[in-house]
Amino acid sequence: KAGVTQTPRYLIKTRGQQVTLSCSPISGHRSVSWYQQTPxxxxxxxxxxxxxxxxxxxxxPGRFSGRQFSNSRSEMxxxxxxxxxxxxxxxxxxxxxNYGYTFGSGTRLTVV
Amino acid sequence: AQSVxxxxxxxxxxxxxxxxLRCNYSSSVSVYLFWYVQYPNQGLxxxxxxxSGSTLVKGINGFEAEFNKSQTxxxxxxxxxxxxxTAEYFCAVIRSSNDYKLSFGAGTTVTVRA
Numbered sequence: 001k002a003g004v005t006q007t008p009r010y011l012i013k014t015r016g017q018q019v020t021l022s023c024s025p026i027s028g029h030r031s032v033s034w035y036q037q038t039p040x041x042x043x044x045x046x047x048x049x050x051x052x053x054x055x056x057x058x059x060x061p062g063r064f065s066g067r068q069f070s071n072s073r074s075e076m077x078x079x080x081x082x083x084x085x086x087x088x089x090x091x092x093x094x095x096x097x098n099y100g101y102t103f104g105s106g107t108r109l110t111v112v
Numbered sequence: 113a114q115s116v117x118x119x120x121x122x123x124x125x126x127x128x129x130x131x132x133l134r135c136n137y138s139s140s141v142s143v144y145l146f147w148y149v150q151y152p153n154q155g156l157x158x159x160x161x162x163x164s165g166s167t168l169v170k171g172i173n174g175f176e177a178e179f180n181k182s183q184t185x186x187x188x189x190x191x192x193x194x195x196x197x198t199a200e201y202f203c204a205v206i207r208s209s210n211d212y213k214l215s216f217g218a219g220t221t222v223t224v225r226a
Contacts, residue, residue, distance in 0.1 A: 043216035056212050090155055103155035
């Protein structure tokens with residue numbers, strides 16, 4: 001079974017730009033969650049999608065948005081980038097049973 | 113509200129020695145509990161989880177954890193560590209029912225020395 005695929009692996013953007021990150025979950029998984037990891041704030045939950053519906057959202061500004069497609073692939077978008085958005089963004093794929101979340105290797109976003 | 117406290121930010125340990133990583137949680141409802149490991153430049157890998165049943169949970173790579181409801185703790189143990197266990201370890205919780213987000217502790221960095 002292929003794992004969770006996140007693209008791109010690394011990204012450098014300029015303040016004010018926007019960025020889109022992609023996550024392909026494990027085949028058959030319908031849940032995709034996104035987390036932000038920074039040295040200062042640690043791991044923080046962004047949002048979770050299940051069958052194209054957002055079920056839960058963390059405490060992030062509206063600049064952070066996401067969506068899930070019918071094939072369960074998910075994208076996360078951050079608009080008007082700020083320096084503080086520099087982080088490792090992790091995607092987790094879930095089977096909807098037993099809370100078996102599998103994480104991808106992440107996208108390292110650097111905002112300059 | 114719920115929070116997760118990992119009591120040690122760094123744990124140095126010698127190879128083949130035992131290690132215990134401490135985790136306490138606060139929650140007014142029942143929780144599901146997890147331990148994840150993160151190696152450098154990688155994502156998180158699930159070591160073990162407690163959903164219900166036996167309070168002693170065995171995971172991968174020789175790790176185990178014990179759920180203690182009265183002390184609201186979920187400490188992770190390994191009887192004999194290897195150099196390859198050097199990594200960051202995260203304790204996490206999910207509130208039971210209708211909550212799908214993992215709330216993580218700040219992490220414990222384990223450094224195994226020869």
